[in-house]
Amino acid sequence: MPRRIEKEDASMKQFWKTFVHRGLCAAAGGPAIMAIVYLCLHAAGAVESIDAVKVAVEILTATLLAFIAAGITAIYKVERLPLAAAAMIQLAVLYADYILIYLFNGWLENSAFAIGIFTGIFIVGFAVIWYIILLVNRHKVAEMNRKMQKS
Structure with a gap:
């Protein structure tokens, strides 16, 4: 193999x-x-x-x-x-x-309206969580870069 x-x-x-x-x-x-x-x-x-x-x-x-x-x-x-x-x-x-x-x-409810609302909320929630993760990681990287520059 x-x-x-x-x-x-x-x-x-x-x-x-x-x-x-x-x-x-x-x-x-x-x-x-x-x-x-x-x-x-x-x-x-x-x-x-x-x-x-x-x-x-x-x-x-x-x-x-x-x-x-x-x-x-x-x-x-x-x-x-x-x-x-x-x-x-x-x-x-x-x-x-x-x-x-x-x-x-x-x-x-098994209806197009309810599923549409659920889908919209789900996608927005997923995007918000990922945006928060992105901001936290950017902050951590910036902090590590500052510490490295001081060394």
Whole structure:
């Protein structure tokens, strides 16, 4: 097997290992998130009692959502992938993860209007988070450059 293919295989193995590790770390938050959501709904008077099967399904899907959302951050460990491509892959996976689970659980109305609003908010939120990351990293680089110039 050529060296390049071996290196790519090792890179993909590392990607999946990191994906699973990060996903498992975040998956524990799924049940906690659902408990908080239902406690808030109960406090607001929106929910009095909940069907056990519905709760079980929502806990499992929220756990899956957290697993995928955390796991996909491993995409930034793939060496040959440009940052913009990694960000677009993350955006697509996160969007599919959220929209499918939200629709499956009935957390989002299955209408063009609701999906359009969700999509707009999702894209703006993703862009804002990336802009904040960009600003923080620029600040860190500028600070490191200042320290290097003083030395």
